[in-house]
Amino acid sequence: MESAGRFVVPTKRGRFVAYGLTGWCAEVLFTGIHDFIRTHDTRLASRSSLWMFGVYGLMQPMFEPLHDSMRGRVPAPVRGAVYAVGFMTTEYATGWLLRKALGHAPWDYTYSRRHLHGLVRPDYFPMWAAAGLAMEPLHDLLTGRAGPPA
Structure with a gap:
């Protein structure tokens, strides 16, 4: 919803959808780039x-x-670390639940040298920290705490 030069999604359900769509788009970009770096496949296939x-x-x-709860009180590196721990905990928990319910998780990191039960990669910690910090302005935008980027 546009209001006074701001894009605000006033409902929690609406923001759930916004984050779901944002995550999907980010994952498609990430998997395409990641696989290109690993395999040099110029099709840039994503999934x-x-x-x-x-x-x-x-x-x-x-x-x-x-x-x-951390806004304006906690330095960015600490916020990033907290976000990374939260994202990785959620990644593990949701992967574990989906694996129990379906027999497999949508992702499998067993190909990686370092992983926890194929559900979490410790080397992704910095990426998740950066993702969390990158989500702060989106949260502010969606809740009306910030105007659109200039």
């Missing part, structure tokens, strides 16, 4: 799972309160 919409949508009930 995601419909299950991931809900996983990324969890940003609304989990990330927003965390960001609000």
Whole structure:
């Protein structure tokens, strides 16, 4: 919803959808670039799972309160580390639940040298920290705390 030069999504459900869609788009970009770097496949094929919409949508009930509690009080490196721990915990928990329910998770990191049960990669910690910090302005935009980027 556009209001006084700001794009605001006033409902929690609406922001759940916004985070779900944002996560899907980010994952498609990430997997295409990641696989190009690994295999040099110029098709830039990307992938995601419909299950991931809900996983990324969890940003609304989990990330927003965390960001609000640290806003203006906690330095960026610490916020990033907290976000990374939260994202990786959520990644592990949702992967574990989906694996129990479906027999497999939408992702499998067993090809990686370092992983926890194929569900989490410790080397992704900095990426998740950066992703959390990058989500702060989106949260502010969606809740009306910031205007659109100039």
